[in-house]
Amino acid sequence: MGIDTSCKIGKLQLTTPIIAASGCFGYGTEYSEICDLKAFGAIVTKTITPQPRVGNSTPRIWETPNGGMLNSIGLANVGIDCYIKQKLPELKNYPTKIIVSIAGNTISEYGEMVEKLDASDVWAALEINISCPNVKEGGISFGTNTRMTQDLVKICREKTTRPIIVKLTPMATSLSEIAKVCEDNGADAVSLVNTYVGMAIDIYSLKPRIATITAGYSGPPIKPMALARVWEVVNAVSIPVIGMGGICCGEDAIEFFLAGATAIEIGTMIYVEPNIAKNILNDITHYCTLKNLVSTSQLAGLFLKTREFNTTCTISG
Amino acid sequence: MGIDTSCKIGKLQLTTPIIAASGCFGYGTEYSEICDLKAFGAIVTKTITPQPRVGNSTPRIWETPNGGMLNSIGLANVGIDCYIKQKLPELKNYPTKIIVSIAGNTISEYGEMVEKLDASDVWAALEINISCPNVKEGGISFGTNTRMTQDLVKICREKTTRPIIVKLTPMATSLSEIAKVCEDNGADAVSLVNTYVGMAIDIYSLKPRIATITAGYSGPPIKPMALARVWEVVNAVSIPVIGMGGICCGEDAIEFFLAGATAIEIGTMIYVEPNIAKNILNDITHYCTLKNLVSTSQLAGLFLKTREFNTTCTISG
Amino acid sequence: MKNSKIFQEIGMIVDKEELNSTTAIVHVHSPNIAKHSIPGQFVHIRISDTFNPLLRRPFSIQNVIEQDNIELLIRSYGRGSSYLLQKKIGDEVNLLGPLGNGWSVPSRFKTIVGVSGGVGVAPILFLQNHFPENFIHILGAKTVGELPVSRKMIQQYDLKIATEDGSYGFYGNAIDLFLEYIQQLDVHSTFLVTCGPWKMMHELQKIAKNFNLSGAISAEARMGCAVGVCQGCAITLVTPSKLNSCFALCCKDGPIFTLEQINMEVNPFGN
Amino acid sequence: MKNSKIFQEIGMIVDKEELNSTTAIVHVHSPNIAKHSIPGQFVHIRISDTFNPLLRRPFSIQNVIEQDNIELLIRSYGRGSSYLLQKKIGDEVNLLGPLGNGWSVPSRFKTIVGVSGGVGVAPILFLQNHFPENFIHILGAKTVGELPVSRKMIQQYDLKIATEDGSYGFYGNAIDLFLEYIQQLDVHSTFLVTCGPWKMMHELQKIAKNFNLSGAISAEARMGCAVGVCQGCAITLVTPSKLNSCFALCCKDGPIFTLEQINMEVNPFGN
Numbered sequence A, B: 001m002g003i004d005t006s007c008k009i010g011k012l013q014l015t016t017p018i019i020a021a022s023g024c025f026g027y028g029t030e031y032s033e034i035c036d037l038k039a040f041g042a043i044v045t046k047t048i049t050p051q052p053r054v055g056n057s058t059p060r061i062w063e064t065p066n067g068g069m070l071n072s073i074g075l076a077n078v079g080i081d082c083y084i085k086q087k088l089p090e091l092k093n094y095p096t097k098i099i100v101s102i103a104g105n106t107i108s109e110y111g112e113m114v115e116k117l118d119a120s121d122v123w124a125a126l127e128i129n130i131s132c133p134n135v136k137e138g139g140i141s142f143g144t145n146t147r148m149t150q151d152l153v154k155i156c157r158e159k160t161t162r163p164i165i166v167k168l169t170p171m172a173t174s175l176s177e178i179a180k181v182c183e184d185n186g187a188d189a190v191s192l193v194n195t196y197v198g199m200a201i202d203i204y205s206l207k208p209r210i211a212t213i214t215a216g217y218s219g220p221p222i223k224p225m226a227l228a229r230v231w232e233v234v235n236a237v238s239i240p241v242i243g244m245g246g247i248c249c250g251e252d253a254i255e256f257f258l259a260g261a262t263a264i265e266i267g268t269m270i271y272v273e274p275n276i277a278k279n280i281l282n283d284i285t286h287y288c289t290l291k292n293l294v295s296t297s298q299l300a301g302l303f304l305k306t307r308e309f310n311t312t313c314t315i316s317g
Numbered sequence C, D: 001m002k003n004s005k006i007f008q009e010i011g012m013i014v015d016k017e018e019l020n021s022t023t024a025i026v027h028v029h030s031p032n033i034a035k036h037s038i039p040g041q042f043v044h045i046r047i048s049d050t051f052n053p054l055l056r057r058p059f060s061i062q063n064v065i066e067q068d069n070i071e072l073l074i075r076s077y078g079r080g081s082s083y084l085l086q087k088k089i090g091d092e093v094n095l096l097g098p099l100g101n102g103w104s105v106p107s108r109f110k111t112i113v114g115v116s117g118g119v120g121v122a123p124i125l126f127l128q129n130h131f132p133e134n135f136i137h138i139l140g141a142k143t144v145g146e147l148p149v150s151r152k153m154i155q156q157y158d159l160k161i162a163t164e165d166g167s168y169g170f171y172g173n174a175i176d177l178f179l180e181y182i183q184q185l186d187v188h189s190t191f192l193v194t195c196g197p198w199k200m201m202h203e204l205q206k207i208a209k210n211f212n213l214s215g216a217i218s219a220e221a222r223m224g225c226a227v228g229v230c231q232g233c234a235i236t237l238v239t240p241s242k243l244n245s246c247f248a249l250c251c252k253d254g255p256i257f258t259l260e261q262i263n264m265e266v267n268p269f270g271n
């Protein structure tokens, strides 16, 4: 009903503030028959790596009793060369913007990937996945270390002028510090959260539910934590924040916007309801009408502006 | 059926490996009419502070749609002096062991509290809550910083010979490092996890669901993450690990034991089912019978010994 | 008037009367709780064996019937209460109770005026059962279709009904109707009891102060444990109580508070 | 034989036949899926509007009836399947399908032998419907009470039943009975199709190798998306396929694989 749903992430203009999260929309074509792609302002393709990866041993997924999902896919992907040659061209003239997600084992690998990608004009922005372990630094995740994050963002920034989004891992204690480093080194936006580390054991077979024992935890149960992290980061940086983690309905999405997110990503819920973006978009515009707003971008101000962010830890218990 | 349920946490011998978590069993007497106290090997009383605290403004709790709980009580408690004078004496000759939980604003406050407590012989062990912000250090939580954790454990260790359990916050990136520091500085055990930071917004009233905006997240949704954290710490230290986080049935409890926990604590679920410890104890002994074990302490070996802990981050996505 | 023994009991629904599409009276066979309940107390109900919802939900005891059954008045509000309303005769209900302090009306008061809004009628009906004489009970609802009582009960308790749209009884809200009555009453021998929307009770608090009227309210707050453990149900006080605390616990120190105790500027639900 | 069009459809349960306490045949009106399904394909079902369970669950299509309805065979296994079994005629079901590649039997094979265990019978019955001639279908179950077919179906499909306790048909398991048949068959013109417990299929793989018998299996793995996106349903291969991957996706590259493709030492469920 005439609600303006566009949003801006740096120079990137999207028609809707809803984005398909990496790993949950494949290489962009798989869901095209059953989804209304226009509900998505953009889609982030599966994270690609310098070499093809076959992925982890099986089993790789498990649904926890409270509606969460554990996954340990192991970034199975075709590798950057095949991606550029075969996957990206299929998305030319797509009705939605393409964001490419990349991950490397070392900082220089990230740089090389951006360089290779910059030759294609199919994609509109980059999402740098910094949740993976840095093999050179003994497997410490890039995204929990400010120095590594800084070097990584810098090198990517040098290699492209298109918008760079850094995807943060919630496993970092001071996420706002990491986000600040991204901002200071030229990132156009940050997106969060990636999955939490989780685990489950089959007590009868005594086997882990996932072959790698620990796995990434996503879906509705992580939403309250993801929302708190987005709120924390929104209050720490002035670049746009893309919020995600357990969003599964319009109300969830609106909470992220109220907390200050410029856009949101949907992950696990796409598997459950491939057309969820369309439903959420309807709910958001309906809510805007209810609140007498003319654009979805006004949502960010409603809650945020009336609160003060508490920089000290909340004493809960 | 003849299953030995006893367990040892340092010098502390418990009749069962099930403990009531701090904040979820009051000062120990409130539930005594409706609970079979003997199912608990011990109870941890509400965290006490040097001064009485009235707690945070209201509302203080909220149930999230996926069965989790947000709380921001603000450590409302009677203060150490009243606790020692009025609350502890009520627990003399109690049918279960008493563990005292303490928290301070500065490191020296912790030391002073232990000193005061050491005069009473009602309690059997100490649980040091290090999830609270250190006011001197600008509000950084003690439990996310190795140096502060070290000083804190040291000072408490000097003031008592009774067992010291350090309760860890899952908000720390490298929990195994923090746990190691506890071990190296004389802690007899670590317990984990305390609550995660979470948040929820009422999209209609535009108010936060909890007055302090962010709050502690507990209950079933945190279980997979808590289990992964326990597994991480069990593989990093050789002192006993007390596991908790979202445990609500025998199967959950068994997963924690299999991951290597020596004992478990139950928090939120006590509100839901005050007699849950008895049910869980039944389920555990039944499971031991099924697996031909003679004692619950054998559970820790079943899963653990056949696995290798992966020190590098798991690549999930 | 605090009654200290608490029971956990698996009750069984033995009767259910739907008053309208969102409200029903439910009778639960739970002899222990029934035997020990006093007016103003409540039960804490585990609604599902799964986590949906996780926490128990509090409901006032509206009456005790034949010593063994408690009568509850349930309105479908959110997840928990609507699932509870789906239960049928013969279904089990996991109860904790009786909880809270109960009403206490000093004996110098000869008349009780109850002002209830919506399902807030429940704890006041229980009190009226104990003090059937000189009890004036005013009940407000938006419209006749939302009245949380049956026609029979209106007669039986001589309820003075106010509907905001005038579709039944007095045309106006419960406060308007209360103001009509207060003129005729001796404020020194009259005790006001109220339960209903916070806004209504807040207004009554102010009116009572003006009229120098004593009284008590049955407060509501989100509850975790309902036995004084979690401290989730704090109610903000006017004057600090024991420990100099500016809070009282709705579940244990309440749910009944005197009108003077509570700082009603602070809505415990934050709205 | 891959059929590329996928539909999301809200189907309605139009018929339900309970075979025993844990298994039922369910007919779902879903014209789009019914029209495009081929034997071996499956549907991915959203069981609840809440998060219990969250993910969809995969079920083979057992048959297409009157063009508009699909027939499913549902066994109560864990949370999801047992909730699904609670649905009644008239209830809606949220479906994604038809999914997967479907059976493909090279035309040089004149006889098909199906070996199914439990609800594994479903995708094989659908195939048998397309190739009613020269189809020998062996079905194993623990005991007569667990047979996932009606007496009428046993006749109609001429099912050779084996029960482990001898309570119906052949005394032994499906493999034992299969070994009786294999002696009489020409292995070069016979194609083996199987679906059932991993252990059974694993054993069949070895036997087929010994006999030089060609065939295909319908594999199972935990599924997230069921459309080849999440990569959660990996099946370990004997020889690396495209991209030199040692994995194939059960949902997209399968669920039908040739007997030679899969490394059955690796159970996709990890047990």
Ligand SMILES: Cc1cc2nc3c(=O)[nH]c(=O)nc-3n(C[C@H](O)[C@H](O)[C@H](O)COP(=O)(O)OP(=O)(O)OC[C@H]3O[C@@H](n4cnc5c(N)ncnc54)[C@H](O)[C@@H]3O)c2cc1C
Pocket (backbone or CB within 6 Å): B062, B063, C042, C053, C055, C056, C057, C058, C059, C060, C061, C072, C073, C074, C075, C076, C077, C078, C079, C080, C081, C082, C119, C122, C123, C219, C220, C221, C222, C223, C255
């Ligand atoms: C002492 C007491 C007595 C009550 N007596 C009755 C009664 O007799 N009849 C009746 O219909 N209702 C009564 N209520 C209100 C009833 O408890 C709430 O309607 C119910 O808890 C709402 O739960 P929900 O899951 O349906 O709503 P949701 O909004 O989904 O619940 C979300 C959360 O808010 C809390 N919550 C929401 N509203 C209330 C409320 N008004 N009081 C307490 N917690 C709330 C819930 O406990 C839960 O934690 C009483 C409340 C209290 C405190």
Ligand SMILES: Cc1cc2nc3c(=O)[nH]c(=O)nc-3n(C[C@H](O)[C@H](O)[C@H](O)COP(=O)(O)OP(=O)(O)OC[C@H]3O[C@@H](n4cnc5c(N)ncnc54)[C@H](O)[C@@H]3O)c2cc1C
Pocket (backbone or CB within 6 Å): A062, A063, D042, D053, D055, D056, D057, D058, D059, D060, D061, D072, D073, D074, D075, D076, D077, D078, D079, D080, D081, D082, D119, D122, D123, D219, D220, D221, D222, D223, D255
């Ligand atoms: C291609 C395919 C076709 C199938 N056809 C049928 C059929 O026709 N009839 C029938 O009764 N069953 C069939 N199954 C099995 C059915 O999908 C499982 O029984 C069901 O998913 C179990 O879910 P649950 O919630 O009841 O069990 P839970 O154990 O509670 O499920 C937990 C998790 O394990 C997964 N899971 C457990 N067992 C299986 C399994 N065997 N296959 C896939 N995922 C599993 C679930 O999806 C879920 O993620 C089929 C499976 C596949 C892959």
Ligand SMILES: Cc1cc2nc3c(=O)[nH]c(=O)nc-3n(C[C@H](O)[C@H](O)[C@H](O)COP(=O)(O)O)c2cc1C
Pocket (backbone or CB within 6 Å): A316, A317, B021, B022, B023, B024, B046, B047, B069, B071, B073, B075, B101, B129, B167, B193, B194, B195, B217, B218, B219, B220, B222, B244, B245, B246, B247, B265, B266, B267, B268, B269, C224, C230, C232
């Ligand atoms: C209302 C509430 C109050 C709590 N208070 C304390 C506290 O005072 N001290 C403490 O160490 N932990 C406290 N906790 C945390 C619990 O002890 C426990 O670590 C956490 O809730 C995770 O376990 P659970 O999921 O079983 O509840 C509190 C938890 C809740 C829900």
Ligand SMILES: Cc1cc2nc3c(=O)[nH]c(=O)nc-3n(C[C@H](O)[C@H](O)[C@H](O)COP(=O)(O)O)c2cc1C
Pocket (backbone or CB within 6 Å): A021, A022, A023, A024, A046, A047, A069, A071, A073, A075, A101, A129, A167, A193, A194, A195, A217, A218, A219, A220, A222, A244, A245, A246, A247, A265, A266, A267, A268, A269, B316, B317, D224, D230, D232
């Ligand atoms: C099966 C699966 C695979 C994923 N793969 C990736 C990935 O390749 N790259 C990435 O950045 N995030 C990946 N994610 C994380 C999601 O993009 C998202 O950050 C996370 O799941 C939280 O959002 P959700 O709760 O909406 O799913 C994956 C998640 C799932 C469930």
Ligand code: FES
Pocket (backbone or CB within 6 Å): C222, C223, C224, C225, C226, C227, C228, C229, C230, C231, C232, C233, C234, C249, C250, C251, C252
């Ligand atoms: S509800 Fe827990 S203290 Fe009142």
Ligand code: FES
Pocket (backbone or CB within 6 Å): D222, D223, D224, D225, D226, D227, D228, D229, D230, D231, D232, D233, D234, D249, D250, D251, D252
């Ligand atoms: S289930 Fe997602 S790829 Fe097969």
